[in-house]
Amino acid sequence: MKENIKWWQKAVVYQIYPRSFQDSNGDGIGDLQGIRQHLDYIQKLGADVIWLNPVYVSPNLDNGYDIADYEAINHEFGDMQAFDNLLTEAHDRGIKIIMDLVVNHSSDQHPWFIESRSSKDNPKRDFYIWRDAVDGHEPNNWGSFFSGPAWKLDTATNQYYLHLFATGQPDLNWENKTLRDAIYKMMNWWVDKGIDGFRMDVISLISKPDNLPDGPIPVGGTYGDANSIVANGPRVHQYLTEMRQQVLNNSDLMTVGETAGVDIENAKRYSALDASELNMIFQFEHMELDNNPNPALGKWNDQPVDLIKLKANLSKWQTELAGKAWNSLYWNNHDQPRIVSRFGDDSPEFRVVSAKMLATLLHCMQGTPYIYQGEEIGMTNATNYHLEDYNDIEIKNAYDYLVIKEQLIDAQTFLKYVHAKGRDNARTPMQWSANDYAGFSTVQPWLKLNNNYAEINVETALADPDSIFYHYQKLIQLRHELPIFTTGEYLLLDSDDAEVYAYKRLTKDEELLVICNFTKEGQIRLYPIPDAAELLLSNYLDDQHELLRPFEAKIYRFKKI
Ligand code: ISL
Ligand code: CA
Numbered sequence: 001m002k003e004n005i006k007w008w009q010k011a012v013v014y015q016i017y018p019r020s021f022q023d024s025n026g027d028g029i030g031d032l033q034g035i036r037q038h039l040d041y042i043q044k045l046g047a048d049v050i051w052l053n054p055v056y057v058s059p060n061l062d063n064g065y066d067i068a069d070y071e072a073i074n075h076e077f078g079d080m081q082a083f084d085n086l087l088t089e090a091h092d093r094g095i096k097i098i099m100d101l102v103v104n105h106s107s108d109q110h111p112w113f114i115e116s117r118s119s120k121d122n123p124k125r126d127f128y129i130w131r132d133a134v135d136g137h138e139p140n141n142w143g144s145f146f147s148g149p150a151w152k153l154d155t156a157t158n159q160y161y162l163h164l165f166a167t168g169q170p171d172l173n174w175e176n177k178t179l180r181d182a183i184y185k186m187m188n189w190w191v192d193k194g195i196d197g198f199r200m201d202v203i204s205l206i207s208k209p210d211n212l213p214d215g216p217i218p219v220g221g222t223y224g225d226a227n228s229i230v231a232n233g234p235r236v237h238q239y240l241t242e243m244r245q246q247v248l249n250n251s252d253l254m255t256v257g258e259t260a261g262v263d264i265e266n267a268k269r270y271s272a273l274d275a276s277e278l279n280m281i282f283q284f285e286h287m288e289l290d291n292n293p294n295p296a297l298g299k300w301n302d303q304p305v306d307l308i309k310l311k312a313n314l315s316k317w318q319t320e321l322a323g324k325a326w327n328s329l330y331w332n333n334h335d336q337p338r339i340v341s342r343f344g345d346d347s348p349e350f351r352v353v354s355a356k357m358l359a360t361l362l363h364c365m366q367g368t369p370y371i372y373q374g375e376e377i378g379m380t381n382a383t384n385y386h387l388e389d390y391n392d393i394e395i396k397n398a399y400d401y402l403v404i405k406e407q408l409i410d411a412q413t414f415l416k417y418v419h420a421k422g423r424d425n426a427r428t429p430m431q432w433s434a435n436d437y438a439g440f441s442t443v444q445p446w447l448k449l450n451n452n453y454a455e456i457n458v459e460t461a462l463a464d465p466d467s468i469f470y471h472y473q474k475l476i477q478l479r480h481e482l483p484i485f486t487t488g489e490y491l492l493l494d495s496d497d498a499e500v501y502a503y504k505r506l507t508k509d510e511e512l513l514v515i516c517n518f519t520k521e522g523q524i525r526l527y528p529i530p531d532a533a534e535l536l537l538s539n540y541l542d543d544q545h546e547l548l549r550p551f552e553a554k555i556y557r558f559k560k561i
Contacts, residue, residue, distance in 0.1 A: 008254040010486050012476045013370045014047035017334045020429050023441035032078035032086050043093045046476035051199050054100045059109050061168040062393050066107035070186045096196035103183050104202045105169040113170050120157050127179045128170050129162040141214040143223025146394050147401035174206045184246040197254035204259035207233030220296035231261025237269050240277040257281045264320045271325040280326040286313045302420035307498055307518050318490040327367030332375045337425040341381035351378055353551040356471040356539035357516050360553035363475040364514040366490055377461040378468040381425040384451040391447050392423045433459040484510050499523050513556040517548040533558035
């Protein structure tokens with residue numbers, strides 16, 4: 001691997017959720033022109049790649065993850081000219097752009113689906129997954145990711161269609177070769193435009209198992225778990241190999257698959273270094289460690305993560321993929337709550353140190369790190385939200401199902417859980433300044449602001465040399481300058497230490513030692529550190545050696561001992 005390092009193995013990605021990044025025309029919705037205004041900011045941070053969440057024509061049931069036209073820009077965001085300008089200006093700065101590819105499902109407003117549902121003998125009928133009722137019920141017991149059944153009866157033809165997500169997101173039928181070819185054609189159209197790669201939405205779900213067997217029903221639940229049945233389906237590797245040949249090999253692209261339900265064995269195939277499928281994947285296990293112990297409640301919970309479990313999990317991915325496949329490293333994205341509120345401490349006293357600690361822990365690992373907008377200034381969960389403030393379909397459907405229909409929890413408990421885990425925590429408008437509407441817009445934004453924007457914003461961060469922003473900037477520089485960040489072997493220390501996460505990165509002649517105190521208490525730990533060791537980065541002004549202060553994080557570098 002050392003000889004043959006690819007550009008995307010050394011890159012750091014900055015993820016932009018366009019709706020919430022910058023509104024340039026005063027309609028309260030972020031847009032492409034708004035992103036152009038901040039390319040200098042992203043360059044200053046040092047990121048190499050931007051991942052854009054979906055910007056295509058969409059009825060926005062799931063904020064762009066329900067696509068009605070794959071080759072046109074949603075007018076709220078601008079037009080194709082605005083996209084081309086953004087791409088050119090990013091490239092002028094040496095920044096690449098990867099696009100979100102959402103092809104497990106389309107919108108029910110996509111012309112393909114409109115045709116498909118019109119009659120059983122329409123040529124597009126087989127582009128989607130249609131089944132007859134079984135004994136007057138849904139064709140199987142699968143539940144949707146967004147609560148309720150994964151099937152909807154369509155009265156036009158009296159058959160059910162499959163939707164693993166919202167009813168307005170019918171699943172595409174990848175068994176159909178004409179459909180696959182249409183998708184590859186669309187992808188090549190984007191590649192020809194000069195984009196630099198794809199982030200592939202729930203790509204692990206595209207191959208449904210034959211006969212669509214029922215899923216296991218979690219204790220206390222109603223529907224079968226579709227994810228465990230569909231993920232890594234029988235032909236998914238075949239389809240991705242085909243995609244690689246038909247599209248991905250046509251240019252030097254970066255690809256990352258979002259692979260819900262992936263295990264190590266499948267991960268090694270999706271992201272094998274032999275370049276047969278994708279470059280890397282997003283796995284979810286470290287984002288599920290703080291799920292509710294009651295499986296019927298899934299992610300809805302407000303309990304902290306167990307550090308020993310987190311270590312075991314991250315270390316498993318580090319060691320198992322090493323030398324064979326490639327990891328993505330992430331704490332945050334548009335579906336996850338803010339990491340400083342989740343695994344750190346967002347109180348005024350510890351927000352900055354704990355955000356820097358979490359950044360250090362992640363960015364010293366092997367893989368390609370992703371930074372989600374606002375993470376670099378330590379944006380927090382929005383606890384000023386009431387139930388009526390939420391926009392996210394996952395939250396709304398979960399409320400209808402868990403609180404109203406099944407009455408598994410009361411509204412107050414639900415709100416507590418949504419404050420901790422809801423996706424809208426990530427989607428509150430980017431906090432640029434203490435000005436009106438946080439400098440995001442000149443009018444009330446589409447989604448309520450986090451009320452801490454006067455203290456937590458980009459302007460304040462850029463003016464403070466000790467800010468979280470500059471810590472991220474330094475971590476990116478280190479990765480760019482020191483090959484050990486990319487190539488070094490990962491070695492976990494003290495797997496049963498419940499307070500401090502320490503690990504090494506090792507090359508033939510060098511070591512990094514990364515030490516992260518996950519607690520707000522002081523800790524005493526003695527690690528073997530040679531006198532000549534260089535302290536590369538820390539989140540405190542001085543080094544007190546074996547004394548680790550609250551959330552202290554340090555990176556040492558030294559010749560191998
Ligand atoms: O968000 C989740 C948990 O809160 C996940 O279950 C999520 O739905 C899953 O990871 C798939 O996510 C992707 O596809 C969805 C879309 O809503 C998400 O925003 C996207 O990242 C459907 O397209
Ligand atoms: Ca706008």
